[in-house]
Amino acid sequence: MKLVNYKLKYDFAPNRIGMMLHNNVVDLEQAFKQMIENDDSQESVCPPPHDPETFYAQAPSSIKTAEKVYTYIQNHQPQTQYKREDVILETPVPNPSKIICTGINYADHIKEMGSEPPEFPVLFSKFTNALIGPEDDIHKINATKKLDYEVELAVVIGKKASNVKKEDVYDYIAGYTIANDTSARDLQKRTVQWLQGKSLDHTTPIGPWLVTKDELTDPANLKIQSSVNGEVRQSSNTKHLIFDIPFLISFISELITLNPGDIILTGTADGVGLAMDPPQFLQDGDIVKVEIEEIGFMENKITDR
Template sequence: MKFASVCHNGVNHAVLVDGGSVIPLRGIAEIGPQTPGDLLRDPPLDDKCRLDISDVIFRPVVPGPAKVICVGLNYREHIAECEQATPAYPVFFSKFASSLIGPYDDITLPPETHRLDYEAELAVVIGKECRRVSAREASGYVAGYTVANDITMRDFQFRTHQWMAGKAWDRSTPLGPFLVTPDEVGDPQKLEIRLMVDGDVRQESSTGLMIYSVAELISILSEFTSLSAGDVILTGTPSGVGDRRTPPAYLQDGATVSVEISGIGRIENRVRNEFPVRRTTVETV
């Protein structure tokens, strides 16, 4: 099954996606803590309020997660392009709920950065609270999977050895469009992932090339923190980021960037300056 968080006529709904229409979940405004995996297996559908999919606005698939945990350096080819050593332990960092935007919203290009970069990623949504679970048990705690673009301000990322300043900008990280349940996805380590900028393929890989699998990441994270329903984990990006191309290829105002993952979905976002660019007019006599 596929679920989404949408807005229709100013009202937010968690919905089941059914072909070209969506069916609201009765009394539930969004995917997240109030929609644990057990509920999604038998959702309370309000079939009388079926909506055409073209009439709704897609929000971040989990609009208000308590935690957004991201993984860096989780594909060997990306490690090689970054000229880094393979980590003996996953590289974790965090974003905030305010960083998230919908799957078709504009990505904000703030005036402070000149190195706006893209990162295609598989995202995992936790379905129920877990702590100290084994990798073997981890799949039982997944509500579903979705698509993310870990937009990064590289000039801020490397100001210190901590990455947060480059990763957690407001309205920068698309997430969606669907939460696809594990039974429909199958093996999350057998998915094709691709990113394009203005139709040009920049990243193309497979989640099978992750160093730490989804199950291993959940197990390692749950060793030191409780994971709750609605928490989001971004699992890392493959090679091909703009910062490591020759010459570097950063996202500019007006660019369209898309990420698609087989069996899960596709997001597409336009990059827009946060503030209008002021132009100086020179008068001639």
């Protein structure tokens, strides 16, 4: 199941939770009402929240309801659905309480950056001001001349997680999506802390949807790729993660309590612009495409601001 945070074009109504069905968007609340009206056995199911923030805050129960609705609409024509071109997709989780990122987590990326393999995961944070939708422009401000791209698998937490054992981690995951952890290398490198180069306004697209864990069952073996203006720059596989998803979530949850809707970025592969000879940084008008097998892709334009 692919869950989306969407709004209709030319409509000022608040964003809503939907599901992708054959490249169309089906509104979750409307489909739930249809299911209840036509299937008496589902009358005891609690209605799901229609707004995305509440939906993820109420996970995992809200996701379980969505799964029932999705099963229903696969076998029954939805009364209301919207063509993909008639909607705007926003970042799947609109206001996570935490965005925790992982640095230098692919061996080849460590090598190209001239770093040493870490003993423990290198963690840093982003703030929600950086998040944008899968169709939005990435803003390049005057403060940076070295804006870089980083395709990453993002994990969305599905229920409160604290001191989780590695073997239990997948019980706490809602699903997976794609992130482009764009990085202002000149700002990132001017101090020992990376935050100022990693959390600029309107720079981190997430999306295009969240693929629930029942559909994406092997996140440890996914092709991951980025390109700039059609030229492939990064091409790897999540099997090359140094600290895999079970280790990461377990490690983080020993330090920080994770809440439903929190986003964990797992790190990027080799091929970033900084490591090219000569370095190649993003410029106004560039089109960056990031894609991950079994999830999809995003294309975002770089715009000077």
